[in-house]
Amino acid sequence: MANRKGLPKPFLCLALVILYAAAPGGMRSFLQAVSTVTEEAPTPLRVVQMEGLAVLKIIKHCEEFAPALVTGQLLGLDVGSVLEVTNCFPFPIREEDDEADADGANYQLEMMRCLREVNVDNNTIGWYQSCLLGSFQTVELIETFMNYQENIRRCVCIVYDPSRSSQGVLALKALKLTDSFMDLYRNNGLTGEKLREKKLSWVDIFEEIPIKVSNSALVSAFMKELEPESPVTQCDFERLKLSTAPFMERNLEFLIGCMDDLSSEQNKFQYYYRNLSRQQSQQQAWLQKRRQENMARKAAGEEPLPEEDPSNPIFKPVPEPSRLDGYLVTNQISSYCNHINGVAGQNFNRLYLMKALHED
Amino acid sequence: MATSPALLFPSPSSASSPPSSARVEAVVLFNVCDSYVRRPDQADRVIGTLLGSLLPDGTVHVRNSYVVPHSESADQVAIDIDYHHNMYASHQKVNPKEVIVGWFSTGFGVSGGSTLIHEFYSREVQNPIHLTVDTGFTRGEASIKAYISSNLSLGDRHLAAQFQEIPLDLRMIEAEKAGFEILKSTMVEKLPNDLEGMESSMEKLYILIDEIYKYVDDVVEGRVAPDNRIGRFISDSVASMPKLSPAAFDKLFNDKIQDNLALVYLSSITRTQISIAEKLNTAAQVL
Numbered sequence: 001m002a003n004r005k006g007l008p009k010p011f012l013c014l015a016l017v018i019l020y021a022a023a024p025g026g027m028r029s030f031l032q033a034v035s036t037v038t039e040e041a042p043t044p045l046r047v048v049q050m051e052g053l054a055v056l057k058i059i060k061h062c063e064e065f066a067p068a069l070v071t072g073q074l075l076g077l078d079v080g081s082v083l084e085v086t087n088c089f090p091f092p093i094r095e096e097d098d099e100a101d102a103d104g105a106n107y108q109l110e111m112m113r114c115l116r117e118v119n120v121d122n123n124t125i126g127w128y129q130s131c132l133l134g135s136f137q138t139v140e141l142i143e144t145f146m147n148y149q150e151n152i153r154r155c156v157c158i159v160y161d162p163s164r165s166s167q168g169v170l171a172l173k174a175l176k177l178t179d180s181f182m183d184l185y186r187n188n189g190l191t192g193e194k195l196r197e198k199k200l201s202w203v204d205i206f207e208e209i210p211i212k213v214s215n216s217a218l219v220s221a222f223m224k225e226l227e228p229e230s231p232v233t234q235c236d237f238e239r240l241k242l243s244t245a246p247f248m249e250r251n252l253e254f255l256i257g258c259m260d261d262l263s264s265e266q267n268k269f270q271y272y273y274r275n276l277s278r279q280q281s282q283q284q285a286w287l288q289k290r291r292q293e294n295m296a297r298k299a300a301g302e303e304p305l306p307e308e309d310p311s312n313p314i315f316k317p318v319p320e321p322s323r324l325d326g327y328l329v330t331n332q333i334s335s336y337c338n339h340i341n342g343v344a345g346q347n348f349n350r351l352y353l354m355k356a357l358h359e360d
Numbered sequence: 361m362a363t364s365p366a367l368l369f370p371s372p373s374s375a376s377s378p379p380s381s382a383r384v385e386a387v388v389l390f391n392v393c394d395s396y397v398r399r400p401d402q403a404d405r406v407i408g409t410l411l412g413s414l415l416p417d418g419t420v421h422v423r424n425s426y427v428v429p430h431s432e433s434a435d436q437v438a439i440d441i442d443y444h445h446n447m448y449a450s451h452q453k454v455n456p457k458e459v460i461v462g463w464f465s466t467g468f469g470v471s472g473g474s475t476l477i478h479e480f481y482s483r484e485v486q487n488p489i490h491l492t493v494d495t496g497f498t499r500g501e502a503s504i505k506a507y508i509s510s511n512l513s514l515g516d517r518h519l520a521a522q523f524q525e526i527p528l529d530l531r532m533i534e535a536e537k538a539g540f541e542i543l544k545s546t547m548v549e550k551l552p553n554d555l556e557g558m559e560s561s562m563e564k565l566y567i568l569i570d571e572i573y574k575y576v577d578d579v580v581e582g583r584v585a586p587d588n589r590i591g592r593f594i595s596d597s598v599a600s601m602p603k604l605s606p607a608a609f610d611k612l613f614n615d616k617i618q619d620n621l622a623l624v625y626l627s628s629i630t631r632t633q634i635s636i637a638e639k640l641n642t643a644a645q646v647l
Contacts, residue, residue: 051394052390053387053390053391053394056386056387056390057387060385060387060423060424061454064455087394090454090455091454092453092454093454107450107453110446110450111450114426114443114446114447114450117429117440117443118395118398118427118429119398119399119400120398201638202634202638216393216394216397218393218396218397218495219389219390219393219394221497221502222389222393222502225502226389226502226504226530239557239558239561240561240562240565248623252623255627255630259630262634262637266637266640330634330637330638333630333634334631334634336627337627337628337630337631340623340624340626340627341624341627344620344621344623344624344627346558347616347620348617348620349558349562351613351616351617351620353562353565354613355609355613357601358601358604358609
């Protein structure tokens with residue numbers, strides 16, 4: 001399961017951070033707090049607006065440490081239906097020991113305090129992480145989301161894929177868990193029935209939000225001046241490269257691994273159903289026997305035995321395996337398929353281009 | 361410079377020679393501009409530390425930066441040294457390879473206060489570089505310059521520090537990866553996906569080929585004087601395409617197309633499979 005290695009968890013001492021930071025719009029007047037007016041539902045998040053600075057910092061951090069997976073914190077503002085990301089800072093790579101937790105929290109507080117002094121928005125609105133070929137849909141991601149969601153009203157996770165960027169695409173994605181999924185997860189209701197009730201399928205777990213990039217006028221003036229003279233940039237060179245085979249190979253490898261995972265998940269379900277039906281038939285048989293016994297007892301004039309016997313092991317309910325893993329694996333498979341489709345499309349373009357050039 | 365025998369330059373320290381050129385990444389520039397925009401009202405300019413590494417050929421590669429609060433008046437300069445050390449420690453935790461290589465300031469040219477700040481940074485690292493980013497566009501253009509300082513002394517007396525400009529390489533390859541269109545405009549509505557990016561690259565290639573055609577036509581018709589270097593470049597690039605017989609090329613081409621088609625087919629089958637599996641998994645149990 002190489003593509004589901006544990007990610008370094010972002011530090012979860014957010015309660016302290018929130019106490020420290022000044023949350024915008026968090027100060028309500030005393031009257032408002034006392035009255036029992038319910039808050040109106042927050043406007044749905046439509047767009048994540050990132051500053052060029054945040055984009056460049058994320059790219060730099062993720063590319064420097066590729067292929068290791070790294071994370072960092074996003075800072076910005078929450079304005080209506082737009083979540084603005086104005087700055088970010090990276091997290092150091094954590095060793096596997098637990099005592100580094102306190103260090104991590106200290107680091108986070110220190111960075112936030114220092115950035116506050118230079119007027120950077122001190123509001124945590126999410127975190128970013130790098131991923132390997134799109135294999136980011138893991139249980140840790142969901143847990144981290146739930147942790148963040150407890151403290152912050154709206155948070156987002158930005159995922160950057162350095163290996164896809166070598167194909168000339170800026171692979172930045174903004175993700176959020178859907179509300180319905182979050183409710184279900186909180187209530188531990190990931191059983192088949194509840195999922196069918198809410199009509200929640202694997203596409204409904206993550207919601208991808210479009211990203212806009214904005215820059216201040218000053219920095220865009222600088223970039224216009226400094227733009228290189230040549231009409232062709234590095235980006236174009238990478239897009240027109242013909243050798244995409246290694247990338248495709250790795251995608252296919254991961255896809256095959258995921259298919260194995262999917263089939264093992266399905267086996268688990270089959271096993272569960274078999275156990276369930278076996279248990280049912282056992283229960284029926286036992287019930288029949290009990291009824292016969294009761295009839296015999298009634299005929300003999302004795303007290304009938306109860307028809308249920310909770311201490312009998314065959315009445316113990318068989319736990320239903322959670323469907324979450326299955327859904328996550330399905331998500332991963334779908335993203336690999338998307339990648340393959342995209343790259344294959346590009347390959348077609350390039351091949352036809354090569355053919356046209358060759359004929360000249 | 362040492363025309364009169366009275367001026368003595370101190371011999372360069374044995375540890376390292378001063379950097380001969382500098383290379384700045386785009387993220388540093390963005391950080392400087394962002395901190396300038398966010399500066400407190402009473403400050404005219406912002407200063408901060410530059411982090412990076414010193415390459416063996418004498419080039420300083422500036423990779424990161426952070427702003428340091430400071431206050432400046434007519435005759436004195438104060439920097440928050442604790443803040444500087446704290447931020448440096450935090451940055452070191454993430455990336456221990458980035459060390460202090462100098463400092464930056466916004467504004468044009470080197471001022472008197474800058475020498476004091478430069479002295480402070482010389483105590484942190486040998487031969488710091490000083491980067492000025494002209495956010496005011498005083499000369500109507502974006503000027504980003506890098507300086508190193510050398511001390512001028514007369515015998516034992518320290519006279520002045522002379523700031524020499526060193527060549528600056530602003531090629532920004534990382535920024536190119538993100539795409540200059542995204543970083544140039546004040547607002548980009550949507551990040552381009554693969555096919556749109558492909559389209560724009562092919563359009564650029566098309567334009568380039570058109571230009572070359574036009575140039576060759578002009579030369580043949582005598583409108584433009586032929587330049588041998590360009591001619592050689594053109595013949596080199598045309599010759600760099602591998603020579604394959606049409607049959608071999610066709611076979612290669614068809615093979616690749618078939619491979620790609622097979623991959624697309626596989627991925628569509630996989631998708632069908634997962635939707636079927638999905639239906640099976642959440643189907644109502646029949647007991």
